[in-house]
Amino acid sequence: MAAVPVRRTERLVLRGFTDADRDPFAALNADPEVMEHFPAPYDRQRSDAFVDRVLARWAERQYGLWALERSDTGEFIGYTGLWPAEFEAPFTPAVEVGWRLARAHWGQGFATEAALESLRYGFDDLGLDEIVSFTARTNERSWRVMERIGLRRDAAGDFEHPSVPLGHRVRPHVLYRLRREDWARHQRLPRSRRNA
Template sequence: MSEPGAASAGAVPVRGTERLVLRGFTDADREPFAALNADPAVMEHFPEPYGQARSDAFVDRILRRWLERGYGLWALERRDTGAFIGYTGLWPAEFEAPFTPAVEVGWRLAREHWGHGFASEAARESLRFGFTEVGLAEVVSFTATPNERSWRVMERIGLRRVVDGDFDHPGVPEGHRLRRHVLYRLTREQWKASGAT
């Protein structure tokens, strides 16, 4: 069942920023998305890279989430080149943790598009969509503790670290160096107070 104010069933709303188009995934995105998911640098802070089959299954899940929830992950396209560069958007966090169920803002970009502020730009639009169009009261984000690059994105887009919120992600094997995660969150009220609307 969709959240209040969510996009109509079956439709992935297209949104834009100064440099990016946020749109639904297409079959043409599957190959570059699989290449991104197989890149050890991109997947450094995940337990393992994805093969083609797992990457394609993820695209299928992304498309289903829009139908089920009225929110999800967008494919990111550069306005200047038309290139697919990764994803951003909102994703349900439903694993067992002190803060779940929740809705996460996330991103994953191909390595050649790092360092240009694209993740922050797209994630800000995801927050705006979540708070104003979906009607979410809060959005969270989390990552493995060594992933300071993602911490910085979370902080740039206004999320606040929960000081006592570090947790062991149940989807990461016990003893794995990436099991411990940091937690950031932002309420709609905090977002509005920041003037980000």
């Protein structure tokens, strides 16, 4: 198994998943509010299978999803990181930045802080040319995170997610993109102007 690089931000540790994370991760994935913008919550088997895929992905590639741990409490609060988007769509194959946090940790800027560190890793360490993000059209909370971290909406790229059943309310997805040159420009802006 490949070693997962550990990254630290002001308030978070981004690290590899461990078996101790499986219980709180399963609880997060079973929460209907957390999973509101997915076709359905995950049962324990699907949640554990997701962790297994995450561990395998780091072994296959130089990137994947990190478990998120609060520095102050050591508590597991969710995940962030980079994931290959390989389903059939006009913009794929691509590398996606994503996150999922337990409800108790929403509204505190953790998703933004963690996703920014994922972008730094993708652009600065891996040298990726572009990173995308996408979510159900109904998920405006995630749109705001995407905009705060510098991604811009590509309305022409909005799509129907092929993994979601036809007619399901979360099948329509919005697409956001960020090129490396725009990331570099975004990082040079004063913090107060980055979301203008």
